[in-house]
Amino acid sequence: MLAQEVLDAPALSSSCGKEHAPTWSEARRLAFAFARPLGSARVPLRDAIGRELASDVRARQDIPHYASSAMDGWAINGSGPWTLVSSGTRLGHGEASLIVTGGLVPDGAAGILRKESGVARGDGLLTLRPDAKAGETLPGRHVRPAGEEATAGDVLIPAGTRLNPAHIALAAVAGHDQLSVQRKPQVAVVLTGSEVVTSGNPAPGQVRDTFGPQLDTVISQLGGTPAGQRRIGDSYGEWLAALSGSSADVIITTGGTGKSGTDHFRAVLAALGGRLLVDGIAMRPGHPAVLAGLPDGRFVIGLPGNPLAAMVALQTLGEPLLAALGNGSLPEPAQLTSGADFEPDHGRTRLIPCTLAHGLAIPVSHTGPGMMRGLAWADGLMAVPPEGLDAGQAVSVMPLPWTAPASH
The missing domain is CATH 2.170.190.11 (Molybdopterin biosynthesis moea protein, domain 3.)
Incomplete structure (x- = not known):
């Protein structure tokens, strides 16, 4: 999306209560709709494997070029x-x-x-x-004979192809050293919180960093290119320097999306001329998640500080946003059968880690917003609608990035 389009886009806010926030499925569609493909980049052949080809690969001469x-x-x-x-x-x-x-x-x-x-x-x-x-x-x-496989000018690999190793070998035979591929979004991570420690057992009042060791891998699995991590404290100045100092297409922040006096996410965005595009989502966990646009066309995803809530929010907003920037399609959930009953939770969708077996989605235990134990053994996230559901009914399930087949 062009920078001005981002700034002119209507923001969706939960400031008046969760009933005014977009639903989980709406938030995903909005994150996808706000972005436009980033364009192409020329990369060496070895770096093009798995990428989407942006322009046709043609034979530069007959193949073979001699009898x-x-x-x-x-x-x-x-x-x-x-x-x-x-x-x-x-x-x-x-x-x-x-x-x-x-x-x-x-x-x-x-x-x-x-x-x-x-x-x-x-x-x-x-x-x-x-x-x-x-x-x-x-x-x-x-x-x-010369030209038995192809003649000069023949299209060997059409634009839009997801390149595999055999495609790369064919491009080499055709005389190419580089290929034009769809550019992947560069994604920087800003890790916040003065109470966060990066090694050992945290003392009372401290928490162990759960984001730093794994977010870059998840970003790659979602179709982005990690562009570095920066760890800051809780001051306004540190937040301002971190968000203004990154040139990445997308900046992901962890924590600070609340509205207390010590949460600076919104104030810093306002100082940078940004706009809140999705401000809260009617879901649990992860409802304080935020998507914002900056005047230069960059996006900022604000994740809640609780680990499970943050991972749910990242898949809700980050997956469709990165797919759109990378010229992909909006990932759609599978329709499976619920293996459990769920009471209504009016006004919000519950995203529950689950295992998958024989077409059934079975919720796992240990799925509080600050817990990672359940997610570690899950296959996907089942989206339980606000009205609840009974065992045997259909339920939407999104595979987790590390369990889904590669699609970026």
């Missing part, structure tokens, strides 16, 4: 016997020269005689073996 031998043997002119001459010289009638598979067929050669079909005599003559197959000396025999 070559399909066999080890001799290039021949005439029906034999033949006088053996040096390889690489033009062949006259009745002459032959040694050639290997893939070797350049010399001028004057009419075909290739396989080594199994000929006998090189000590007097410099090549003769046909008595048991040679019929047609071994016919013109064009065992010759790979």
Whole structure:
């Protein structure tokens, strides 16, 4: 999305209560709709595997670009016997020269005689073996003509293809050193909280960092490119420096999305001229999640500080946003069968880690907003609607980034 479009977009806020916040499914659609593909970038062949091709790959010359031998043997002119001459010289009638598979067929050669079909005599003559197959000396025999696979200008790989290793080999054969691929969004992470420790057992009043060791991997699994992590405290100045100092397409912050006097997310965004696009979501956990746009077109995703809430919020807003920026499609949940009953929770969707077995979505235990134990063994997130549901009813399930098949 263009910067001005972001700033002009209507914000959706939960400031008047959860009933005014977008639903979980609405928030995902909005995050996808606010973004536009970032465009293309040229990368070396080895870096293009798994990327979406942005422009057609064409053959720069005929493939193969010269007539070559399909066999080890001799290039021949005439029906034999033949006088053996040096390889690489033009062949006259009745002459032959040694050639290997893939070797350049010399001028004057009419075909290739396989080594199994000929006998090189000590007097410099090549003769046909008595048991040679019929047609071994016919013109064009065992010759790979130039342009057999493709001619110059042919489209070998169309734009939009998700490139695999064989595509890369084909591009190399076609003479390419770099390919134009859809650019992946650069995603920076700002880790906040003076109470956060990065090693050992936290003391009372401290918490262990759960984001730093794993967020870069999750960003890659969601289709982004990690662009570094920055750890800051809780001051306004640190927040302002972190958000204004990053050139990444998307900045993800952890914590500070509340509205207390020590939460600076919204104040810093206002100082930078940004706009809140989604301010809270009618879901649990993760309802304080925020999506904002900055005047230069960058996006900021504010995640809650609780680990499970943050992961739910990242998949809710980050997955569709990164998909749109990378020219992907909006990931849609699977429809499975609930393996449990759920009471109504009016006004909000519950995102519950679950395991999947035989088409059933079965909730796991230990799924409080600050817990990671349940998520560690889950396969997906089941979206329980506000009205609740009974076991046996259909339920939407989003696979977790590390369990979903690669799609970015």
